[in-house]
Amino acid sequence: MYHSMIKSFFQFSAGSWISAAISFFTTPITTYLILPSEFGKASLYTLVLNLAMIGVLAGADQSFIRMFYETDQERRPSLLWNAIIPPLFLCGGVTVFLVCCRFEVSRLFGGIDQSLVVILLSFNLFISIFERFSVLVLRMKKRGLAFSALRIVWALANSGGIVFFALTVEKSFLAVIFGAFVSSLCVFALSFLLELKFWVKRCPLSIPKIKEILGYGLPFIPASILYWLLSSMDKLALRSYTSFEEIGLYTAGQKIVIALSLMQVGFGMFWAPVAYEQYENKDSKVFFSRVAKTIAGGMFLVSFLSIACKDIIVLIFDNAYLPSAKTMPFMVFSPLALTVSQVTAMGINLKKRTYWHLFVTLISASVNFVGNLLLVPLYGAKGAAVSTGIAYIVFFYVGTFISRKVYPVSYSLIRFSIGVVILFVVATVNTFSGSLTFELLSVTIGGVAVFLL
Structure with missing residues (x-):
């Protein structure tokens, strides 16, 4: 199988x-x-x-x-x-x-x-x-x-x-x-x-x-609209407080996390039919737990590699886009959280409790709204990236906890949470430090620490 x-x-x-x-x-x-x-x-x-x-x-x-x-x-x-x-x-x-x-x-x-x-x-x-x-x-x-x-x-x-x-x-x-x-x-x-x-x-x-x-x-409509706000609030805030150029740099920063985005898309496209078919076979809980552990490990690995290589990847852009490298580190949390939550929050769909999606996205979008309101006027595209990264972390945990209530599955959330904290510290250093040596050192230590979990 x-x-x-x-x-x-x-x-x-x-x-x-x-x-x-x-x-x-x-x-x-x-x-x-x-x-x-x-x-x-x-x-x-x-x-x-x-x-x-x-x-x-x-x-x-x-x-x-x-x-x-x-x-x-x-x-x-x-x-x-x-x-x-x-x-x-x-x-x-x-x-x-x-x-x-x-x-x-x-x-x-x-x-x-x-x-x-x-x-x-x-x-x-x-x-x-x-x-x-x-x-x-x-x-x-x-x-x-x-x-x-x-x-x-x-x-x-x-x-x-x-x-x-x-x-x-x-x-x-x-x-x-x-x-x-x-x-x-x-x-x-x-x-x-x-x-x-x-x-x-x-x-x-x-x-x-x-x-x-x-x-x-x-029921997916209000939840999807809220999710649209969750995923779009960064650009809307940048449109309100900054310029089109800042939005362009932010969009370029999203291209740097292309490997994570590709893993998210590739996994999402094949996972839904596999999950529903496995659920119909009545043998899914252990399967879901193993898949979540495997995909989380892969996403953490690529997250650290993406941050480490950000200043190299950005060289393929025109010189006008070089500042986008500093907006990228916190962007890894979006594909990381979305990919793993496709497994850990699957119970909501399996049990046809789709109204819970509204609650999950409402909480996450509210966090993103407050974050963008506070951070974008101060830090521009960097602030939008930080706020959105935090919002997607909240999205993962709220969806996972609700899913476990309606369809109990044992996931390794403690190890995952330690990995999130380490990655958060590494992203902070690589966004605000300004020292390439310090940035690479943080990625190396953080990556080894997560690998040893």
Whole structure:
């Protein structure tokens, strides 16, 4: 079983690592073409798109994941279409809203009329719905190699779209938006073709099934909005208190933790179907405990390595982005906490107590709000990184404790907590010390200490 799980993990992860290599070679080009302030505007576009996706999906994607293995194979295409119909209707309403409020939306990007941005956002939202479900079909059918191929296509299309637009139209944040739109379109088209029979099979719609899908999925909306605030509050605070350039540097800092982000994405893509299938087999508690211990060890290792190599990785950026290395250390806590909590907080979903997600994200978002309010005016991007890192630590512990109440599993939380404290100290030193020798010494001592736990 563990051999097949490891094989599946690498199949799902391979594309992420190859796409990272593509980004590694194209980042010097894109950062040369696009100024930090323009990247800052593009990151705000992503925030708006993600928020709109939360509303239009209405949790239907989570319902599809949860009900996939409960549904007979012959009826799974019907489950797909019953899940995708509500988001399509909601997408129409959101599109009308965006068009009517296009001038208000434009204020996020500097206060000028950005009707083209609103048009791209509306089309991107529509395509993203189909992209989300088409990729989910591959995930739930455990087609790891196909999923990896799509990740590679996404990286090529995204980088190619940015460079093409910047060279032929203009070197602005619109190039980044265009790249995102092209990559979503390509991924949907290919994933649709890979499961063409699944999509075109005749599927009767069922009002009771749609109600069941929305009944399970709707509680995810407020929780997802709060999670959006949790993950976006840093950039919103930077937009309020600093400049687009500071947002761009912060976004570049997130690219330095690319290895951790890739592990998070790769693990998350393969874990959900494995976890639900294992739960249906009634032999999951020991399995979950072992997986949590293994993935935590791997994430700690890569966290320390990422901090140690931050000043080397940043050299691939244009000189304007070099200060982003100092914003990076506390960013390791986001992928670390999210990846491990996918295992330790899984009991909430397994027991269908999804309303607890609202409480978890409310507490974490509140911590992030207070942290950004206090730290961003003083430390800018560094303060945003510290606040967000602390918030994700809270996210992990609250979710894990609640999950253990509804689905008791023995996790090694004491050892994990010691590791978090050590990593926190190392991140603090590497953010504020200013001494390269002291920074490397802290990483070395901290890494050895965690390894000996």
